[in-house]
Amino acid sequence: MNHPLSIVAVVLVCLTTLAVGGLGLRLSRRTSDFYVAGRTVSPRLNASAIGGEYLSAASFLGVAGLVYGVGVDMLWLPVGYTLGYLVLLVMVAAPMRRSGAYTLPDFAEARLGSRAVRLVSSLLVVAIGWLYLVPQFQGASLTLTLVTGAPSWVGGFVVMVVIAAAVGAGGMRSITFVQAVQYWVKLTALAVPAFVLLLLWFRDGHPAPVVPPEWHVPLTPTGPGDHPVYRTASTLLALCLGTMGLPHVLVRYYTNPDGIGARRTTVTVIALLGTFYLLPPVYGVLGRVAFPVLPEGCARTPSSCACPTTWSAASGATCSRRCSPGAPSRRSSRPRPASRCRSPASSTRRCCGPGSRASPAATPRVCAASATPPSRRWSSPTR
Amino acid sequence: MSTPPPERVRVTSSRRGAVPHRSRPAARDIDEQTELGDVYLDGLMRAQLRLSLVILALMVVGLAALPVVLALVPATRSTTVFGIPFPWVVLGVAVYPAAWVLARWYARQSERIESDFAEVVDEP
Numbered sequence: 001m002n003h004p005l006s007i008v009a010v011v012l013v014c015l016t017t018l019a020v021g022g023l024g025l026r027l028s029r030r031t032s033d034f035y036v037a038g039r040t041v042s043p044r045l046n047a048s049a050i051g052g053e054y055l056s057a058a059s060f061l062g063v064a065g066l067v068y069g070v071g072v073d074m075l076w077l078p079v080g081y082t083l084g085y086l087v088l089l090v091m092v093a094a095p096m097r098r099s100g101a102y103t104l105p106d107f108a109e110a111r112l113g114s115r116a117v118r119l120v121s122s123l124l125v126v127a128i129g130w131l132y133l134v135p136q137f138q139g140a141s142l143t144l145t146l147v148t149g150a151p152s153w154v155g156g157f158v159v160m161v162v163i164a165a166a167v168g169a170g171g172m173r174s175i176t177f178v179q180a181v182q183y184w185v186k187l188t189a190l191a192v193p194a195f196v197l198l199l200l201w202f203r204d205g206h207p208a209p210v211v212p213p214e215w216h217v218p219l220t221p222t223g224p225g226d227h228p229v230y231r232t233a234s235t236l237l238a239l240c241l242g243t244m245g246l247p248h249v250l251v252r253y254y255t256n257p258d259g260i261g262a263r264r265t266t267v268t269v270i271a272l273l274g275t276f277y278l279l280p281p282v283y284g285v286l287g288r289v290a291f292p293v294l295p296e297g298c299a300r301t302p303s304s305c306a307c308p309t310t311w312s313a314a315s316g317a318t319c320s321r322r323c324s325p326g327a328p329s330r331r332s333s334r335p336r337p338a339s340r341c342r343s344p345a346s347s348t349r350r351c352c353g354p355g356s357r358a359s360p361a362a363t364p365r366v367c368a369a370s371a372t373p374p375s376r377r378w379s380s381p382t383r
Numbered sequence: 384m385s386t387p388p389p390e391r392v393r394v395t396s397s398r399r400g401a402v403p404h405r406s407r408p409a410a411r412d413i414d415e416q417t418e419l420g421d422v423y424l425d426g427l428m429r430a431q432l433r434l435s436l437v438i439l440a441l442m443v444v445g446l447a448a449l450p451v452v453l454a455l456v457p458a459t460r461s462t463t464v465f466g467i468p469f470p471w472v473v474l475g476v477a478v479y480p481a482a483w484v485l486a487r488w489y490a491r492q493s494e495r496i497e498s499d500f501a502e503v504v505d506e507p
Contacts, residue, residue, distance in 0.1 A: 075474035079446075086442055086482055090435035090489055206466075216468045217460050219450055229450060236446065260497075263490040270486045274479025281475045 006147035013185070014162050020181050021166030024174030034171030035102050041176055041255040047268030049176045050252050051276065052183035054081075054269075057139055060190055060280045067284025071215030073228070074284075078277035080236045082270060084243025089266040092244055094259030102254060104247045125247040132248065172255060187276055194282045201286055209288035409504040427500045431493060438489045445481060449473055 024037075032038050041049070059081070066074035101107040104125055109118040137156035144155030166174050201207075214220040219228040243249070256262045412420035452459055453470065462469040 072468070072470050072474060075471070079474060079478050082479060082482055083442060083446075086486055086489075087439065089486055090438045094493070216470065218453065218470045218474060260490075260494055263493065267483065267486045267490050270479075270483050274483060277479065278476060281471070 003148055010144065010148065010158075014158065016181065016185075017162055017166060017178050020177045021170050021174040024170040024177050033173055035254075037172040037176050037255040039255060039257055041252075041257075043256065043261050043264035043268055045176065045180050046252055046256055046261075046265045047272055048180035048183045050179075050249055050265065050269050051272040052179035052181070052186065053248055053252070054246075054273070055183065055186055055276055056136070057143075059276070060186075060283070063277070063280035064283035064287065067281050068287045070222075071211065071217075073218050073220060073232075075281060076218070076232050076236060077239070078273075078280065080239030081243070082273045082277060083236070084240045085266055085270050085273065087240045088244050089263060089270075092250075093253060093262040093266050096250065097253050097256055097262040098259045104250055107250075124245075128245070128247055176252075176255060183272065190276070190279045194279050197286050198282065201289065207289055209285055210292040211288060215288075413504065423500075423504065427496065430496045430500075434489065434492050434496065438485055441485060442482075445478075 030038065059078070063074065063078055066077065096107055099107050099110050101110055105118045105121040108121040109115065137159060139155075140159040141152045141155035144150050144158065145152050166178055209215075219232060221228050253262045253265070256265055409420070409423055413423055414420070449470070459469050464472045
């Protein structure tokens with residue numbers, strides 16, 4: 001890892017966040033400015049802000065990893081994330097804005113006329129916010145530790161200070177600008193490497209990924225007692241209805257000037273999410289091309305995987321050479337935990353047998369099984 | 384002898400106090416929550432609900448179409464479009480523009496319903 005460059009990048013993002021937050025500071029004067037940005041946010045700006053808020057690491061790292069491991073069936077998840085906004089659009093977007101509420105409990109009380117509902121709604125909002133906050137801090141700590149080697153408390157602390165400063169000083173107006181910028185930063189950070197990888201892939205003759213056939217077919221059972229159609233339908237239903245219950249997303253709708261603005265915001269959100277979700281499968285598939293199999297244990301600790309980082313070296317070569325016991329670990333920054341990672345020799349024998357690359361159709365079953373990360377379960381990452 | 388007829392007197396009704404006739408704007412019925420106003424509002428809400436249900440139905444049908452097509456025409460499982468297997472094209476790419484088109488259509492239609500309603504209601 002290049003520590004100075006990583007630190008520069010992190011500092012740059014933090015300073016951008018604070019600077020953009022400062023942009024809202026000058027305009028933030030009244031109570032309504034603080035809580036709902038004066039209800040003057042244009043649909044495009046608001047849509048970018050919702051996109052920035054909605055797309056977390058789970059949306060690209062999680063989806064890419066699941067696609068790598070399980071295949072096309074995992075694409076139902078981003079489809080559900082996006083279609084949730086279609087349901088939100090036709091059911092609640094405009095009425096919610098027109099209710100004139102400031103918060104989700106406000107809306108619940110106005111609609112149902114009950115203080116008890118308001119209380120329950122408040123508790124749920126806090127609980128959902130908590131469930132989002134803790135993984136964000138954990139993710140920030142892990143990321144900063146990984147790219148700079150900082151102690152684990154630093155990441156969470158930096159995020160807390162930067163966001164608390166932006167929100168406390170500028171309120172909703174600041175955070176709208178911050179989140180809108182974040183969407184475009186995230187999209188760029190994901191799109192540029194994806195296009196470079198795609199170019200390299202085409203240059204190398206676009207080899208197809210070496211995968212078992214069920215990787216390409218949706219709704220394949222993952223086990224004997226699995227009902228793929230039922231499982232997929234219930235997941236989609238949960239995602240579609242769940243989007244309407246995300247307080248940090250819904251609160252953004254109060255910042256639009258009117259109901260028509262809220263609807264137009266949602267239409268743009270769907271376009272932005274659709275653009276974004278084109279990218280994670282690219283990483284999943286190209287990952288499968290570059291690393292046909294991960295030796296067992298590498299699914300949990302990718303940094304200790306002893307495989308080449310490009311597939312060009314492997315054109316025509318067998319997989320066993322790529323995962324050969326003698327190949328040095330190019331990425332290892334940490335010692336490999338012996339308990340997690342099988343010895344390279346045994347992983348070569350199990351999943352990198354000769355011929356697994358030469359004849360895709362004859363890929364041994366054991367290879368497919370061991371290539372699957374432990375997240376084979378249908379687990380929905382938090383967005 | 385005939386008595387002269389009484390002087391003719393013009394009899395008029397003063398309408399100064401009367402309110403000149405004007406049609407009631409529907410907006411007033413709605414504001415006052417009269418039965419007529421409720422009828423107007425019910426019409427608007429039913430039109431919006433119908434539109435929403437149509438969109439949701441289209442969404443469900445679109446989603447269900449993929450498993451049905453894959454089951455009925457097994458060849459589609461291995462068909463490739465521009466070198467990409469058909470299920471990947473549908474789930475990874477095509478579904479997003481389709482969702483956007485549906486959303487845009489909904490937004491436009493509901494805005495039209497609202498402007499039609501406003502025209503009826505604001506008519507003097």
